[in-house]
Amino acid sequence: MKKARVGILISGRGSNMMALVEAARAPDYPADIVCVVSNRADAAGLDFARANGIEACFINHKAYASREDFETALDNCLRSRRVEIIALAGFMRVLTARFIAGWEGRMLNIHPSLLPAYKGLHTHERALADGAKTHGCTVHHVTADLDAGPVILRAEVPVLTDDTPDTLAARVLKEEHRIYPRALATIAGSLQANTST
Numbered sequence: 001m002k003k004a005r006v007g008i009l010i011s012g013r014g015s016n017m018m019a020l021v022e023a024a025r026a027p028d029y030p031a032d033i034v035c036v037v038s039n040r041a042d043a044a045g046l047d048f049a050r051a052n053g054i055e056a057c058f059i060n061h062k063a064y065a066s067r068e069d070f071e072t073a074l075d076n077c078l079r080s081r082r083v084e085i086i087a088l089a090g091f092m093r094v095l096t097a098r099f100i101a102g103w104e105g106r107m108l109n110i111h112p113s114l115l116p117a118y119k120g121l122h123t124h125e126r127a128l129a130d131g132a133k134t135h136g137c138t139v140h141h142v143t144a145d146l147d148a149g150p151v152i153l154r155a156e157v158p159v160l161t162d163d164t165p166d167t168l169a170a171r172v173l174k175e176e177h178r179i180y181p182r183a184l185a186t187i188a189g190s191l192q193a194n195t196s197t
């Protein structure tokens with residue numbers, strides 16, 4: 001069966017990207033990670049990608065006059081590598097509605113909260129400040145509304161009384177690494193089913 005070609009966008013550490021790359025090593029995984037793109041040259045994840053034989057691209061958003069120009073370069077990079085699905089993994093640039101429309105149904109994101117709670121940044125701090133009893137992470141489709149696209153998978157963790165943002169983030173991150181590969185497999189599998197009929 002033909003595997004879906006996936007491009008992963010990162011801005012930093014890249015631990016979710018690593019989890020996807022590890023999962024995609026399984027012969028029966030329905031997706032191939034064909035490239036990792038970062039908007040930051042110092043993203044640690046780029047080295048991991050290169051060391052694992054995956055093409056690593058740096059596209060500096062600061063080198064473009066506008067958000068649209070940056071996105072055109074990004075789009076060209078992904079399409080020239082015949083990417084079919086984009087997985088955002090800690091990619092910290094907001095994408096325009098125009099770019100998102102070009103990848104409708106084929107762009108996923110992992111977010112560190114139980115959406116629709118805590119869209120945006122500083123999710124762990126906000127959950128703790130609210131005294132939330134549970135927290136977690138969500139893989140969702142990317143739509144023009146920030147962190148509001150259809151949910152693919154969520155995982156819940158308890159919030160403990162002595163949690164700090166760091167201890168809570170670590171508990172959530174473990175779940176991120178578990179559900180993102182599953183969610184990507186679901187979307188890649190359905191893409192294959194649609195293209196093979």
Ligand code: GAR
Binds near residue numbers: 012015090111173176
């Ligand atoms: C992850 O916790 C991810 O959920 C979050 O950034 C972290 C990236 O870590 N994403 C967002 O906040 C998106 N708004 P990683 O680079 O180790 O995967």
